[in-house]
Amino acid sequence: MNAGVSGDNVDPRESGKFDALAARWWDPEGDFRTLHDINGPRVEFLSERVPLAGRRVLDVGCGGGVLSEALAERGAQVIGIDAASRALEVARLHTAESGFEIDYRHVTAESLAQEAPAAFDVVCCLEMLEHVPDPAQTVEACAELCRPGGHLLFSTINRSPLAWATAIVGAEYVLGLLPRGTHRYDRLIRPEELASACRRSGLRVEEITGMSYNPVSRTVHIGGVPRVNYFLLATRPE
Amino acid sequence: MRVDHDIVVAGGGVAGATAAALLAQSGHSVALVDRRRPDMPDPDSDFDPRVVAIAPGSAAVLGAAGAWERLPENRLGPYDRMQVHADGGEIVFRASEHGLGKLGWIVEVPWLQASCWQALEAIDGVELIAPGSVSGFSQREDHIRLEIEGGKTLRSRLLVAADGARSRLRRLAGIETDLWHYNQQALVTHVETERPNDGIAWQRFTEHGPLALLPLADGRSSIVWSQPERRVSELKTLDDEGFLAELNACQDSPFGEATAATKRYAFPLIRRQAKNLVSGRVVLLGDAARNVHPLAGQGLNLGLMDAAALAEVLADWRGESDPARALAHYQRWRISGGSLVAGGIHAINEFTRAGPGRSLAGLGFSLAGRLWPLREAFVEHACGLERDSPKLARSAR
Numbered sequence: 001m002n003a004g005v006s007g008d009n010v011d012p013r014e015s016g017k018f019d020a021l022a023a024r025w026w027d028p029e030g031d032f033r034t035l036h037d038i039n040g041p042r043v044e045f046l047s048e049r050v051p052l053a054g055r056r057v058l059d060v061g062c063g064g065g066v067l068s069e070a071l072a073e074r075g076a077q078v079i080g081i082d083a084a085s086r087a088l089e090v091a092r093l094h095t096a097e098s099g100f101e102i103d104y105r106h107v108t109a110e111s112l113a114q115e116a117p118a119a120f121d122v123v124c125c126l127e128m129l130e131h132v133p134d135p136a137q138t139v140e141a142c143a144e145l146c147r148p149g150g151h152l153l154f155s156t157i158n159r160s161p162l163a164w165a166t167a168i169v170g171a172e173y174v175l176g177l178l179p180r181g182t183h184r185y186d187r188l189i190r191p192e193e194l195a196s197a198c199r200r201s202g203l204r205v206e207e208i209t210g211m212s213y214n215p216v217s218r219t220v221h222i223g224g225v226p227r228v229n230y231f232l233l234a235t236r237p238e
Numbered sequence: 239m240r241v242d243h244d245i246v247v248a249g250g251g252v253a254g255a256t257a258a259a260l261l262a263q264s265g266h267s268v269a270l271v272d273r274r275r276p277d278m279p280d281p282d283s284d285f286d287p288r289v290v291a292i293a294p295g296s297a298a299v300l301g302a303a304g305a306w307e308r309l310p311e312n313r314l315g316p317y318d319r320m321q322v323h324a325d326g327g328e329i330v331f332r333a334s335e336h337g338l339g340k341l342g343w344i345v346e347v348p349w350l351q352a353s354c355w356q357a358l359e360a361i362d363g364v365e366l367i368a369p370g371s372v373s374g375f376s377q378r379e380d381h382i383r384l385e386i387e388g389g390k391t392l393r394s395r396l397l398v399a400a401d402g403a404r405s406r407l408r409r410l411a412g413i414e415t416d417l418w419h420y421n422q423q424a425l426v427t428h429v430e431t432e433r434p435n436d437g438i439a440w441q442r443f444t445e446h447g448p449l450a451l452l453p454l455a456d457g458r459s460s461i462v463w464s465q466p467e468r469r470v471s472e473l474k475t476l477d478d479e480g481f482l483a484e485l486n487a488c489q490d491s492p493f494g495e496a497t498a499a500t501k502r503y504a505f506p507l508i509r510r511q512a513k514n515l516v517s518g519r520v521v522l523l524g525d526a527a528r529n530v531h532p533l534a535g536q537g538l539n540l541g542l543m544d545a546a547a548l549a550e551v552l553a554d555w556r557g558e559s560d561p562a563r564a565l566a567h568y569q570r571w572r573i574s575g576g577s578l579v580a581g582g583i584h585a586i587n588e589f590t591r592a593g594p595g596r597s598l599a600g601l602g603f604s605l606a607g608r609l610w611p612l613r614e615a616f617v618e619h620a621c622g623l624e625r626d627s628p629k630l631a632r633s634a635r
Contacts, residue, residue, distance in 0.1 A: 028468060040467070041419035044508060048404050048417075207414070217591040218466070223416030223513075 008083070008108040009138060014131040015084040017181060025064025025090050034177045035066055035127070038213060041220035042126060042155065042231070043070045049207075049233060050151045052076040055121035058145055060109045060138070061128030065091030065102065071124070072100040079103045079120075081112060109141035118147040126155040129194070130187045136197040143201035146236045152203060154232045155211070159188035163228040177215055191226045203234040241381050241393040243269045243365070244557045247400055248372040248407055250276070252290075252347065253524030253541030254400030255354035259303035260549035260630070261398075262363040266557075269392065270358065275368040276351045281310065287426050287503050288347040289315075289460045291439070291452065291535030294338055295622020295631030296542040302630045303545075304357035305350070315344035315453040315460075317439045320620075323490075324443040324590060326600030329607040336617045337635065342439065342535070344452045344460055350538075372397070372407060375520070380558075382519040395557045396565075397520045398548070400541075403510055405526035411517040418509040418584065422447055423470040424532055425463045427502040428454060429485070432494030435459045439535070443590040443599060444488040448533045451491050459493065461485070462532055464587075470504045507531055509584055511577065515569040519561065523548060527572060530580045531587050539622055540576050546628035547571055575626055579619065 028036040046052070053075030059068045062080030064087050072078045080102055082088050088104050095102055105112070109125070123146045129135040139154070146152050157167050164185050171177040195205045210226040213219075222231070247258040250272030258270040279286070292300070300306040318333035318340050333341045358364050371387040375397060384392045399407035408415070434457030441450040447464035454460055463485070465473065473481060478499055486495045511528045515521060524541030551564045551571070589595040606612045618624040622631040 037421050040421060040506065041417070044419055044506075045417060049409065209414075214588065217588040218421045219588060220419045220421065221416065222419070223414070223511075 009110055009132050009134050010083040010108060011131065011133050015082070017179070025066065025087065026094055031179050032064070032066070034171070034213065034215075037218050038211065038220050039066050039070055041222055042211070043067070043074065045222050045231065046122075046124070046153050047074055050122055050153075052122065056119065057122040057124065058112075058120040060123065060125040060142060061131070062091060062104065063087045065094055065104065067124065067126060068102050068104075069094070069098055069100050072102055076122070079105065081105050081107050081109065083108055109138050109145065113141040113144040117144050120145050121147060121150045123150070123152045126153065129154060129156045129189055130183060135189055135194075136200070139194070139197040139203075140201040143198070143203050143236060148236050148238045150236050152198075152234045152236065154194060154198075154234070155230065156194065157183065157188045157229055158226055159185065159190050160227065163188055166228050175215055191230055191232065194232050198232065198234050202236065204237055205232060205234050207231070207233040239378070239381050239393065241395055241557065243267045243392065243394045245269075245396045245398060246271060246372070246384055246392060246394040247398040248272075249400035249402060249524070249526070250351070250355065250366075250368065251400060251402065251524065251541075252350045252354055252538055253545055254398070255351065255358060256300060256303045256305065256542055257398055257400060257523055257545035257548055258364055259305070259354065259358050259361055260299075260545055261552065262358075262361050263302075264549055264553050265363070266552065267363050269365040269367055269394070271367040271370045271372055271386065273369050273371050275366065276348065276355055278352045278356070279346070279348045284500070285313075285428055285454055285456070285458070285460070286346040286348050287428070287501070289344050289426075289452065289454070290347055290350070290538045292343045292345050292350075293539045293621040294340060294342065294634040295627055296539045297343065298632075298634035299542045299546045299622075299628070299630050300350075300354075302633075303354065304360060305353040308353035308356050309345065309349055312455050313346060313349050315455045316340045317342055317344070317437045317453050319438045320441075321438060322441045322603055324596045324600030324603060325593070326597040327602075327604030327607075328600065329603035329613075331613065331617055336614065338617075338621065341617070341621065344439075344454060372401075374410060375407075377518040377520070395519065396561060398523050399520055399526050400523045401526055403508070403525040403529040405522065407520065408512060408522055408526050411520040411522075413515075413517055413522065414513045416511045416513065420464075420507040420509070420531065420587065421467060422464045422507045423467050423504045424507055425465065425470050425473055425502055425504045426461065428458050428460050428500045429482075429496040430458050430498040431491070431496050433492070435491075435493050438492065440491045440493075441533070442489060443596050445593070446591060448587070448590070449485075449488055450533070450535075451489065451493065452535075459491075459496075463488075464507060464531070464533060467506070474502050474504055509580065511580060515572055516565045521548065521565060521568065528576045528580055531583050533587055534579070534583045534620065536579050536583065536620070540579060543575060543622055543628060543631060544572050546630040547575075550628050550630070571626075
């Protein structure tokens with residue numbers, strides 16, 4: 001069932017975590033509640049900065065397709081890729097219900113970059129880098145997939161004591177907002193590490209901004225210091 | 239360097255058009271640029287779903303711009319009472335207790351906007367460029383060069399960006415924003431009730447979000463009901479009977495049951511706050527400066543205060559002199575004024591989304607209602623009459 005994508009920058013245990021949860025991707029009150037709550041805000045953040053309608057947009061690490069569908073809803077032509085095959089099945093099944101036309105593929109960013117370099121106006125890689133063994137390699141692949149003049153949006157979790165306390169202990173163990181084992185502390189990425197990976201891949205970093213979530217009111221704040229969760233918006237120079 | 243205008247205002251919504259009028263009246267040469275010139279609405283048309291609350295201070299600002307008196311009486315829903323309820327208590331404000339004739343008016347946005355544009359046509363020194371749009375700009379030593387869509391360029395001393403909550407000019411000016419996404423939507427519709435709403439702005443903090451019934455000129459109420467997104471989707475798809483049943487289960491207004499509703503609309507609730515209001519010769523105004531949760535009906539009022547404040551700080555400025563000091567004053571003034579109101583509204587919304595918060599809020603309302611200075615301060619802020627308001631707004635009293 002969980003066929004890995006061979007010889008790639010994938011940790012089968014990591015993608016397997018999401019495969020095991022496949023059936024619950026689209027339950028807005030279930031294991032992925034937090035993902036559903038941050039989804040609208042992050043698409044709003046992106047669409048205020050980058051035009052999406054009619055653009056070719058790649059969703060790297062699309063999982064069950066929650067982000068891909070929201071991008072399609074804004075008029076983007078979306079391709080979603082993931083290493084977890086069961087999650088992709090969920091994503092495909094869900095489009096049958098929602099009616100969006102999204103091309104879901106079981107491939108890594110690195111392989112797709114060889115097949116379709118510079119093919120996308122916008123590349124999104126959200127809440128994914130902290131699950132791969134070599135995030136810099138994924139960033140480089142994303143850079144290759146983006147056309148010159150195009151935009152890239154990354155989001156991930158800072159490797160800080162506060163992030164450990166809130167994103168791992170708080171969200172997984174105390175509040176139960178995320179399934180236990182979702183994140184590993186040593187896989188978290190500091191903003192300056194992500195920024196330097198972007199620059200090494202020839203990208204220009206436009207904006208780094210924090211995101212926080214109030215699990216009681218379910219309000220999401222984007223702006224300010226990247227203490228725990230954060231976005232990095234970059235462009236590929238012409 | 240010679241310029242075409244002292245000030246170009248980009249965006250002819252109510253706040254932008256009012257700013258253009260007030261700035262022209264203080265003797266500046268002004269151009270207002272918008273994609274389209276608003277049509278005068280049909281006087282026989284049904285009430286538009288887009289309504290706003292206009293506080294007395296804002297009405298005074300619109301009056302100074304020459305727009306307020308153009309609004310026909312039969313499109314103004316005045317209220318002289320505000321009632322706010324939560325689980326544990328309530329607070330009631332009466333205009334007469336605060337020396338005011340009215341606490342505000344519910345007005346349709348298309349009428350407001352068209353009245354502002356009509357007023358502008360009667361003011362010397364304003365050029366209306368519509369259809370038009372500022373596609374880019376470059377800041378120079380003593381002016382700003384604007385690219386107008388279609389290839390034309392304009393030179394002015396200042397650019398007022400009034401191009402809305404998702405302002406593109408704000409982004410081009412490099413001004414960052416904070417964004418709070420409530421994962422709520424506001425459902426709006428007009429309802430008929432058993433008894434006419436004869437002038438009460440009524441609000442209850444219901445489960446998951448506030449519900450307001452606001453008076454329209456014809457005795458119906460405009461409702462604004464903030465709820466989680468999925469709940470709004472459900473409420474939108476119900477038939478009229480089902481929707482009215484849901485609404486009546488959550489409202490206990492003095493007007494009795496809601497018996498009929500017009501088409502329902504919904505929009506996402508997002509608060510934004512620009513981190514600065516000025517960048518060189520670019521000034522943010524209205525929703526481009528910040529936009530807020532609608533629960534207190536303050537969005538446009540803040541924008542109109544921006545317009546009056548900008549005209550006030552620029553009253554003695556003339557094109558050749560450096561505007562930096564006046565603009566710095568505007569930024570300090572409107573960032574603090576806007577943040578106090580926006581932050582207060584935000585805190586109330588966050589707090590009342592959980593049951594215990596609502597009970598505490600109700601208790602707080604009841605206590606606050608007994609403390610006269612607090613009530614008075616609240617009314618002054620809600621009405622745009624506090625000591626820190628622009629002079630034009632305070633003239634309402």
